[in-house]
Amino acid sequence: MCGIFGIIGEYEEEKARKALSSLTHRGPDFCGITQSKNLFFAHHRLSIIDAHSHSNQPLHVKNILLSFNGEIYNFKELKQELTCEFEFKTQSDSEVIIAAYLKWGVEFVNHLRGMFAIALLDDDTLYLFRDRLGKKPLFYLDGKSFIFASEIKALTPFLSNIEMDDDALMSYLSFLAPTPPFTFFKGIKKLAAGEYLTFKDSHAEVKRYFDLMDNKPNVIANKDEAVYMLENLLQESIDIRLSSDVPIASLLSGGIDSATINAYALKNGVSLQTYTLGYKEFAKYDERVNAKESAEFLGLKNQDIEISQDDFIGASDKVLDTLDEPLNDPASVPLYLLFEKIKRDGYKVVLSGEGSDELFLGYRQYFEYLDIESLSKLNNKNWLKKYFRSNFSKNREWEHYKRIFDETLLFRTSGENFTDLQKNELMKRNVKDNQSLKYLKSYRDRFEKSLHADESIWYSYIDLNLFQAEHFLTKLDRVSMAHSIESRTPFLDHKLASAIFSIDPKLRYEDGVTKALLKKISKPHLNEKILSRKKKGFSNPYMEYLINSKKIELIHEVNKQSGLFKKDKLDEYIKGSNSGNFKQHIWGLYVLSVWIKKWLL
Template identity: 30%
Template sequence: MCGIAGYFASKGSLQDGQSVLSSMIGAIAHRGPDENGIYVDQNAGLGHMRLSIVGLKDGQQPMKNARGDVVISYNGEVFNYVELRDDLIAQGHVFQTSSDTEVILHLYDELGPDCVKKLNGDFAFAIWDQRRRRMMLARDRMGVRPLFYTWHKGTMFFASEAKSLLTVPGIEAEVDIYALDQIFTLWAPIAPRTIFRNIFELQPAHFLLLEGETFKTAPYWQLQYPDRNSAASPRSEDHVAEELLHLLTDATRIRLRADVPVGSYLSGGLDSSAVSAIAAKIVPDRLRTFSIGFESAEHDETAFQMQMVEALGTDHSALTCSTNDIANIFPSVIAHTERPVLRTAPAPLYLLSRLASSEGYKVVLTGEGADEVFAGYDLFREAKVRRFCAAQPTSRIRPQLFRKLYPYLSGLKQQSPEYLSAFFGAGADDIRDPLYSHRPRFRGTAATKMFFSQDLQTALNGYDATADLVSGLPKDFTRWHPLHQAQYLETSLLLPGYILNCQSDRMAMAHGLEGRFPFLDHRLVEFASRIPVGMKLKGLAEKHILKRAVRDLVPQTITARLKQPYRAPDSRSFTAGGMPDYVRDSMSAAAISDTGLFNPVAVEKLVGKCARDNPVGYRDNSAFVGILSTQLWHQIFTTQIQRHAVAAE
């Protein structure tokens, strides 16, 4: 894991390239505190901040091939590098280092840009091919590692984080109002768009080639599902579960490859418990685990975490997160997410990453991705019930199924069938809508836009973020089963755009910590996409086949527990213990008016309501956190002095 930066001046050289690269990598020093390096050619330059994990003594970057005419700066890990290296040696390649970085160089020599198709890993890299005067950028299939690019005065600049690009003289931060609308509707911008106007994100599973005046981006992999009318798999559940466990075990095994110790997060849920249980059987010593709990009982899962610690016998560290903790670190969280967020959930993970890093760990395994890959979210169950109710819209019995979906929302159990139907929008949406599964979420989130200023609404001119999302769906989307459609939306938008970006990579790398995600091994993702929907969501039982696969590894109290999504206190984090000065200042009428994105009068009423009422509803919680984080983003990234402070953090 590292931070990369670079440029390509297709029409000539860049003055002060060395100095520019030095500033760029300095802004992302947190991603790689161990070493740094710079390479400058006539037209191109590469910079690198290194977090040493594989090839500790000989993996310095930027790294050249043996001829010295191909150079790479690389962020991430290629987990199958051992097998790839053996294959390349058998073909006659000679290696100078023990690092996975050199494997990519040799693969590029063999295959050119198609080398990415051989890689099983989480990566973002840049290759400068001096012979062809070609710059290649590439990003992993699932979007684990970030990569951003922009143009300025005919030169393309790129980096692991946008803050690095903002150190280039003449590149300034300006809000992209359409990306802001997308965040306040979909939770994340639709790549390649970002919250920074004219700064773009390379999409997951894409490579970019810039050769002379020729520029193109193209996918090298696409998540696919079978047609809904295709023949059912003849395999039994036992056979599917057996193969699933084999793949998950191998995905975990290769993610334990490192020249430093590897720990594991334990959330108390099925996913991290399964990964930790597998890892505990592989590591030579006691597995080191880390977890976070909450002072608020509705968010705390400590009891389940400790059940797993006892079952696995791990060497465990934990911390408890308070609302004050969230409020205290939230500005730093936004400095690292580099975008507004609608939830405080990234903040506790910032604290957890700091804990693991402070105890000497550079790598942790986590359970992210299982809910997307095996249909674990409540949203999947909710969509199924909504379709079921839509078939008989006058039924009073079917809406009662909604009570089974959210056991942690006690208020729903007392509501009438009519209220439940209205609340969940049963029958309100056209079941042929490609976004049917997500419409209630998008509709509920979009309600926060009532706080947009009149000027912003006028500038948006009726823009519809969901229409943009639909226009980018794969051509085969309509042929997929509704569950697969919902899974695709989660996996292609929310997973890379929010979960991995805001909660995983950024919070871990803020402390020089690399997260590894066995459930996002592309072999496992492809396998799961072919599993019959009834094995993933069996009735209303989520992740059925995963539970069956790990039933001998994870205690029954974990596999049978009711689903509890990872959440954290939202607006209460900033109001329960007295509002911090920075919150009061950022949400003041003067600050809101100065930014110009929100309605000062409406925001003032919102702040008063959140400070007074408990609990606060979904819309107001989302709006409070979204507005505060947008204000912080504006302060951090559009103010030169504060930007430099962030770069030096």
């Protein structure tokens, strides 16, 4: 796991080196630079596989330069396949990438299994790749020179002035994080999951090399056959992520996802040290009791970390700085503190359960949306359409029924926050209803052009691409790498995801039970108490902390200067947060206010 950075074109060496140094936390073990006129190609290394210096990057073979962030879990199999055509000098996965490129060209990426952000320079052609499910980030700035980096902070020094990108703002308010290719810094863009960029002759072109919609639907319609296939793929996915030359730990909540990962690791003969978060004086958010029960059942060592309001508030500014741009996920702060402890204990790799909910339908709301979808088949609904058009409510359920009777897209990610009508009411601008659909259009177009027809597949597809890749995985990458820790997510294996998209989608929801297939897979390894626990999620008392510390007042302070929102409507939202309503709306506005104050005021 590492940090990559490069410049194609003119540059000032001192400025380039300073920008590169902002990524040291992503790879403190070694910093490598290859430079010449109009080329600065660099790498910060976090040594996980083959720590020998001969595997340091940038890796230079023939006329090819490589800077690679991530892990290729099938590199040994690829190496065996390529050994007759390439003289390997290291035990690293990075050298295998070059060998694969020399054999297959840009198609090499389709042979990789893992998580990666890759910068590969072949003579005068630069290729940038982001992995299929968006686990590793890659940003770029196409200006006087072309500059790329693992994090935005390495690119901001090259902006002539700081402007907020309006599409980033509007998509953030809607979906918790800016949607690709937008970032909050106008001019800086990001690759989406499954995309690659080619830069040659001062021209950049972005293409897609992977799409879950390409999987043929309904290949498997038998539940037992589906369970057998997915069980084997999950076991394989966890097994290959246990490969490391450094110690591995695991997160453990009270839920089924992390328990399943640890159960399968034990099946492979690996007992992982586990970590759980708790909150001082806020037992309702605490999962330590459940996690302890899971650890005792599995025979695992479990370390719990308790944080207080002072811990949370004390770390929040540092965490929001780490994220570079607004990300509406209050769990980023406690997760940062958890990884801080894990680093102190000497671990460099951590397994985490992201992706299970999206793949196995773990959110109860998926089932509620499927029920609401059925109302679209009503023959006589004109009066309902008129009713919902003439009556407005902030209530989320009202919005959902309105969409159905308006015959517009119902599900717009599990991370939908402010609706367009809420934004129109709150912001000092005209926001048309359904305006935010433009940020989902390319994904919806691919879904509608595919052979998939079941809306539950759409739910998983858009959530994996936005709610997961741009929200949860952004959080996980930044807060883990801030402590030089590599996070691995076994559920987000592209072979496992592709297999789920190839089964009859009804198998996931016909029983009316969340994660029905995963529970069948895990039943031989977990007890009924773990399997039947109500989903809690990574909840925490962020709103209580924000109110008690009076940091919430920053929203009004910044709004007085920025003039983005109507004061009376802002007051309504803040007042509602005191009684537990619109909590994530308010956290999102707070995070936005912190960024605006730092960069624009």
